[in-house]
Amino acid sequence: MLSFWEKDFDQSINKHIKFLKDNFEDQNIYNSRFSKILQDIEIFQTEDTQKTKEENQEEGQEDQSNDNQESDHKDQKDENKNQETESSLDSDYEIDEYKLDEQLADADSDQQSSEQIIQKKNINDLNLEYKIYTTQFDEIIKAENLDNADEINKLRKTLDQQLINFQDIVTKLANKLQRQLLAKQNRTWEFDLEDGLLDSSKLPRIIMDPYNSLSFKKEKDLDFKDTVVTLLIDNSGSMRGRPITIAAICADILSRTLERCSVKVEILGFTTKNWKGGQSREFWNKKGKPKTPGRLNDLRHIIYKGADTHWRQAKNNLGLMLKEGLLKENIDGEAINWAFSRLRKRKEERKILMVISDGAPVDDSSLSVNSGDFLEKHLKKLVKFIEEKTQIEILAIGIGHDVSRYYNRAIKITDVNELGDVMISQLSSLFDSKKKLH
Secondary structure: OHHHHHHHHHHHHHHHHHHHHHOOOOHHHHHHHHHHHHHHOOOOOOHHHHHHHHHHHHHOOOOOOHHHHHHHHHHHHHHHHHHHHHHOHHHHHHHHHHHHHHHHHHHHHHHHHHHHHHHHHHHHHHHOOOOEOOOOOOEEEEHHHOOOHHHHHHHHHHHHHHHHHHHHHHHHHHHHHHHHHHHHOOOOEEEEEOOOEEOHHHHHHHHHOOOOOOOEEEEOOOOOOOEEEEEEEEOEHHHOOHHHHHHHHHHHHHHHHHHHOOOEEEEEEEEEOOOOOHHHHHHHHHOOOOOOOOEOOOEEEEEEEOOOOOHHHHHHHHHHHHOOOOOEOEOHHHHHHHHHHHHHOOOOOEEEEEEEEOOOOEOHHHHOOOOOOHHHHHHHHHHHHHHHHOOOEEEEEEEOOOOOOOOOOEEEEOOHHHHHHHHHHHHHHHHHOOOOOO
């Protein structure tokens, strides 16, 4: 490029060399004159125009028709495109690879979205028989918004005091679970392969004898899948006292343990805002008390810890399970539907939903104006759907009550002190099994 202008530039600069030397100190005048020199020799002429001029001269075309001009312009564009392609071959290759990965990711995402839409439609079909009078008074609330910071800290200290007496045995079990999970995540390698990553430990033998071939290695695939666990805890009035305290302690220790093993944990609770139907019941009364209204209470679903929230950020929230007046009625079916919907949106390969409850779903307001098995029927259908039609693994622990009539995988404990042992052993057996539950 520069050699093309060298002759014209030398001729032009010689005419102005004395002026440039005299005004070298004044950069404004110097730059102005230098720009004029460049303009005089048309160095700012576009590359496309110059190339077109050269092509016309070489071909001897003095009076080209419009068609020929268009053809030349197209040829010139193609030539430029080829040059650009050759000069940026490596860059394009990387971009194509990136786009390919992006397309594959989009395809996976589309497939997952399609599955979610089908599952959502099926759940909606299930819910057609389950009536809800109104949802306008329901709430999904983060635990930290249930009380002020001072009260939350106070409740956490109360939980910590309870933790002292119960911690040793649960911690031992948790450590056993942790060792089991970490063992599954140990990285192992295959050596002496023809391709893969260069094995630097074998380089000295190449130095000693250059005729030795290079050795490569590859990391073995882990059996352990990317996993998220949701603990759904019954916050009904019958859980008051030792059961809810033990549930909070176990959730706390289990959350810490699983996080150390790169397993994300979500802790949710479910109850109602009021006894005796709350605002939903009042609204129903004002509308003339229509028959079989369906669920007739104000739901309260609580997020104690989100799956992407670290335990340290959420640990104070777990003390709120001990809050006086929080525990009321339990409508299990809708709570499981809510927890399932949250899990379904997660990207992890393996999803586990563990329900901790002390018996059947109970809401006096709803059951007094509907059939006696209204809530139970919905719970059974929903759990059956999750077990048979989805990839989410669901299990339940019944405190003092047998919940196997609702869940295929269920265990009953008679003493609440067994909760930690059972929670950890159940999770341990899940992670130990390579097959899905159902």
